[in-house]
Amino acid sequence: MQSRVSLGALALLAQVPQDIARDNADVAAIARIAGNPEDLETLDAYCATGSLRRAADLLHLHHSSVARRLEQIAKTLGIELTEPTGLIRAGLALTAWRLLDD
Template sequence: MGVRGGGHQHDADRRAGLVPAPGRGGGAARRARLRHRARRHRLTPLEAYCAAGSLRRTADLLHLHHSSVVRRLEQLGRALDFELTEPDGLLRARLALTAWRLLDD
């Protein structure tokens, strides 16, 4: 885990759009937009987890209890045959979603 204001988790949050790049405004507005998108477009738990990078943030985005998110991601991980809550699993899921979105366009 990173330290507030730096580190790997902060970098991952920035790439996911949860933390602004330097000079791009507050992260709270970005998180609010993600929450709105989650409600309006029925963001899936996998998409939310890939965007948030954290089980608790995912639960917040989807308005679910974190144990519900854990259970859903465990089910998906079993179906995909890799652990989504491990860094490599999260990376694989992000790459797969990106490829799927590119092919869907």
């Protein structure tokens, strides 16, 4: 996990009251997928790279396997991960969720 210092402006999310962050639909959806480490790892790799193939390389998986995982994750999150706005939403929600664990 990244420290707050390395998050830069994303560390501003730490100033959001935790109850409000937990109640956010996107953060709550991340909490639901967090029970499956493979899904969390896949989403993290995709958000970090912004690319299906680079995420697959990072995870040492075939890109079609990662695509299937992301399709299911997107359904669970209710976020279109292939759209730039969806990728940003997922990344922000993932960061906000991680900050709740501090």
